[in-house]
Every structure is written in C-alpha cells, then in structure tokens.
Amino acid sequence: MHLSNNKPIDTQITSAAFTPEMLVIKRVRKETEDTFTIELVAETGETSFKFKPGQFNMLYVHGCGEVPISISGNPNRTDKLVHTIRMVGAVTRAIRRLKIGDMLGVRGPYGSHWPIEKAEGKDIVVVAGGIGLAPLRPIVYHMLNNRERYKRISILYGTRMPSDIIFLKELESLRGRFDVDLYVTVDRADKTWMGNVGVVTTLIKKTNFDPSNTTAFLCGPEIMMRYTAIALQQQELAPENIYVSLERNMKCGVGLCGHCQYTGKIICKDGPVFNYDSVKDLIKKREI
Amino acid sequence: MKNLESYLAEHPFLRGMDKKHIELIVGCAKNVRINPGEYLFHEGDEADLFYFIRDGRLAMEVFRPQKGGIIFQTLGHNDVLGWSWLVAPYVRHFDCRAIEVTRAIALDGNCLRKKCDDDHELGYDMMKRFVNLMEDELMALRLQLLDIYDAPIK
Numbered sequence: 203m204h205l206s207n208n209k210p211i212d213t214q215i216t217s218a219a220f221t222p223e224m225l226v227i228k229r230v231r232k233e234t235e236d237t238f239t240i241e242l243v244a245e246t247g248e249t250s251f252k253f254k255p256g257q258f259n260m261l262y263v264h265g266c267g268e269v270p271i272s273i274s275g276n277p278n279r280t281d282k283l284v285h286t287i288r289m290v291g292a293v294t295r296a297i298r299r300l301k302i303g304d305m306l307g308v309r310g311p312y313g314s315h316w317p318i319e320k321a322e323g324k325d326i327v328v329v330a331g332g333i334g335l336a337p338l339r340p341i342v343y344h345m346l347n348n349r350e351r352y353k354r355i356s357i358l359y360g361t362r363m364p365s366d367i368i369f370l371k372e373l374e375s376l377r378g379r380f381d382v383d384l385y386v387t388v389d390r391a392d393k394t395w396m397g398n399v400g401v402v403t404t405l406i407k408k409t410n411f412d413p414s415n416t417t418a419f420l421c422g423p424e425i426m427m428r429y430t431a432i433a434l435q436q437q438e439l440a441p442e443n444i445y446v447s448l449e450r451n452m453k454c455g456v457g458l459c460g461h462c463q464y465t466g467k468i469i470c471k472d473g474p475v476f477n478y479d480s481v482k483d484l485i486k487k488r489e490i
Numbered sequence: 491m492k493n494l495e496s497y498l499a500e501h502p503f504l505r506g507m508d509k510k511h512i513e514l515i516v517g518c519a520k521n522v523r524i525n526p527g528e529y530l531f532h533e534g535d536e537a538d539l540f541y542f543i544r545d546g547r548l549a550m551e552v553f554r555p556q557k558g559g560i561i562f563q564t565l566g567h568n569d570v571l572g573w574s575w576l577v578a579p580y581v582r583h584f585d586c587r588a589i590e591v592t593r594a595i596a597l598d599g600n601c602l603r604k605k606c607d608d609d610h611e612l613g614y615d616m617m618k619r620f621v622n623l624m625e626d627e628l629m630a631l632r633l634q635l636l637d638i639y640d641a642p643i644k
Contacts, residue, residue, distance in 0.1 A: 361639060362637065366639065387564075389634050389639070390561065392558060392559070392560060392561070393558055393561065395561060396547075398564050399549065399550075399561045399563055400563050400564060400630055400634070401638075403629075408567070422639075423638045425636065429629075429633060
C-alpha cells in the first residue's frame with residue numbers, strides 16, 4: 203500500500219492504535235467565550251503522560267466523534283494532560299459540555315514536535331496567532347524550565363480582540379520577567395486597551411534577534427504564518443530556521459487514512475510541525 | 491545626549507540618507523512631548539506635522555457615534571507617524587491619542603515640502619522612504635481586513 207510519494211504505509215497498525223484510553227476530567231478553565239482548557243488524569247493508578255512540545259492527541263467523546271487537539275501543558279508535568287480547545291464543531295462543543303469527573307477518550311501523543319534541542323544556544327522567536335498559542339505553550343514552558351540553554355527569547359502573540367487573549371494570567375507573569383520579551387497585539391480594540399494594536403507581523407521589526415543565530419516557531423492561521431515567515435525573512439532569518447505547525451483534516455492520527463494528506467506528506471504523521479523551508483512552496487499552492 | 495541631527499541620522503527610516511539632506515530636515519524639526527490621554531490631532535485637522543516617535547505609545551482611532559473610539563493601530567518606539575503632510579489638501583483622516591507619555595520629534599510638513607520642492611533630490615529620497623512606509627502599513631491593513639483569526643462558530 204503506497205501513497206503518491208511511494209512511501210509505504212505502515213500496515214502493521216493494529217486496532218489497539220485506535221482504542222482510546224479513558225481519562226478523567228480533573229479541571230476545566232474558561233479562557234475566552236469560545237476557548238477553554240481541560241486537565242485530564244488517569245482514573246486509577248499512576249500514569250505518566252510523556253509528550254514532546256508540538257505533539258497532539260486525538261480526543262474522543264463517546265457517541266459524538268474524535269478530534270485532533272494539540273497538547274498545551276508543561277512537558278515536565280507528566281501527571282496530567284492539558285489541552286486547550288476552541289469550540290468550532292460538534293465534538294469540541296461536546297467536550298465543553300463535559301463536567302469535572304466525566305470521562306474523555308484519548309489516543310496519542312502523535313506527530314512531529316518542535317525541534318527544541320536544535321534551537322539550544324540560539325535566540326528564539328515564538329510567534330502565535332489566536333488559539334495557535336496553545337501548541338506553542340509547551341515550548342515556552344520547556345524554555346523557561348531550561349532558560350540557560352537559550353539566548354534571547356521573544357514571544358509575539360496576536361489575537362483579534364483583547365477578549366480573545368488566552369492564558370492571560372501566564373502572559374501577565376511572563377511580562378514581569380526580565381529574561382523574556384513578550385509582545386501582545388490585537389487587530390482591533392476600544393479605548394480601554396492600553397497595549398499594541400496591529401497585526402502580529404508588525405511586531406517582527408520591533409523584535410531584537412540575531413538572524414544568523416535564531417530559530418523561529420510559528421503557529422496560527424496559515425495565512426498569518428505565511429506572512430510572518432515573509433516578515434522574518436525580510437529581517438534576514440533563513441527559511442530553514444523557521445518552523446511552522448500545519449493543520450488539515452486529520453482523522454486517524456497515525457498516517458493511515460490519508461485524510462490529512464498534503465501532497466507527499468501526511469500532516470498527522472510527518473507533521474504537524476514542519477521546517478518552513480520544506481513547505482514554503484506548498485503553502486502558496488491554491489489546490490491543496 | 492543625542493541632538494536632533496544625530497538622532498535623525500541614526501533613525502531606521504532615514505538610514506543611509508545624505509548628510510546634507512539630514513541637515514536640511516533638521517531645520518524643520520523640534521522635540522515634542524504628549525501626555526497620556528492628550529490628542530495629538532483630530533480628524534479634519536490640518537496635517538502640518540509628522541513625527542518620529544522616540545518612545546511611548548500613540549493610538550490611531552476612528553470615532554464611532556454613540557460607541558466611542560475604536561483603535562486600529564498603535565505606534566511606538568522608532569515608528570513614523572503621518573503622511574498626510576505629503577498629500578493635498580494636507581488634512582488628517584483620523585484621531586491620534588497618547589496612551590503613554592510619548593516623546594517624539596515633530597517635523598514641519600510645510601517647511602519640508604518647500605525644501606523638497608527646492609531640492610528634488612531630497613524630495614525624491616523622501617518620497618521613496620514614505621512609499622516604503624505606506625506599503626508596510628497597507629500590507630498590515632490588508633491582513634487586518636482579512637480577519638485571519640476567524641469568527642467563532644456558535
């Protein structure tokens with residue numbers, strides 16, 4: 203069995219790969235009107251939820267369906283799984299209706315991860331748009347857990363309006379740190395907003411980084427990542443030092459069904475994190 | 491402490507400009523300070539000045555009847571504010587309010603227009619720089635119009 207790129211599909215995947223582990227909802231926190239964060243723990247016994255920043259899980263609501271959701275928690279905290287979810291369809295709305303103590307099915311973790319080890323010893327630029335901050339939060343945790351391994355860290359975050367900002371308390375505490383540069387901007391605001399207004403790409407010019415020794419991690423709407431990558435390249439950052447997290451219609455999560463095929467790549471297996479240099483021509487194509 | 495000439499010569503917007511042109515520009519420049527809440531200008535005012543922002547934050551606003559102002563852009567350190575001084579009839583199209591204490595160098599548009607008319611080399615150089623600024627702002631505005639974060643599905 204082959205896809206268009208002639209890479210063989212792993213036919214050894216068994217039904218066990220599609221059997222979710224049932225976890226208990228321990229905590230639900232409202233982030234914005236349409237976005238919330240849930241913490242999941244094992245029902246009994248000790249379970250270690252190991253994952254790498256950028257990976258995702260398939261979350262399953264019985265009788266409703268399954269959705270791929272990035273892990274947004276601290277990779278050092280293996281006692282719980284944290285997901286930040288925006289209500290955009292039937293399954294995500296069903297997850298929101300669940301209460302503390304209810305069960306949720308989980309398969310994973312799946313997919314590629316942000317190359318945090320390769321970024322050691324470099325300046326880091328993290329650019330997030332909207333809910334795109336959630337898949338990037340684990341690398342922020344990782345970098346803060348290992349602050350001495352990285353040089354200058356800049357986090358740029360853009361949303362539509364101030365009320366759409368997620369992880370507000372954590373962003374406020376980041377702003378108080380002297381070893382992280384945090385820039386938050388919104389596309390529009392009323393007069394009560396004291397921060398930046400303008401698209402996130404306008405912050406690139408204001409960010410201090412050494413383009414010859416920087417890694418950038420981008421996550422958000424594809425169009426935002428495209429123009430952010432262009433703005434970074436205008437500041438002389440090479441495309442091979444830029445990483446993006448892509449999203450397509452994932453179904454199986456293990457590279458079997460082909461729903462998330464992206465020309466010769468399978469997003470759920472080869473991605474979701476890609477080196478920008480390897481996809482920069484693809485994301486301009488209208489047909490895919 | 492930097493004087494106006496050295497500040498302008500080092501400003502990213504004027505980087506690489508001929509020294510004799512910097513000297514001409516400095517003759518039209520002055521330091522200004524705007525306090526929080528103070529309006530630098532309102533829609534319909536004469537656009538007689540433009541600004542190199544040294545520090546602070548300014549909000550560009552549009553007033554909506556019964557709803558108040560909506561901010562569509564903020565400007566801060568090293569940003570350049572205003573191009574209406576270049577385009578007849580030299581009138582402001584929006585309001586500009588200081589969010590924080592803002593220090594800037596104000597340039598007299600009338601004075602600089604005359605110098606650009608007298609010295610076309612200076613005029614062409616300034617025009618090229620402002621076209622770049624306009625392109626940057628137009629690109630940002632287009633992305634803003636796309637509303638890339640999408641409306642949530644209820």
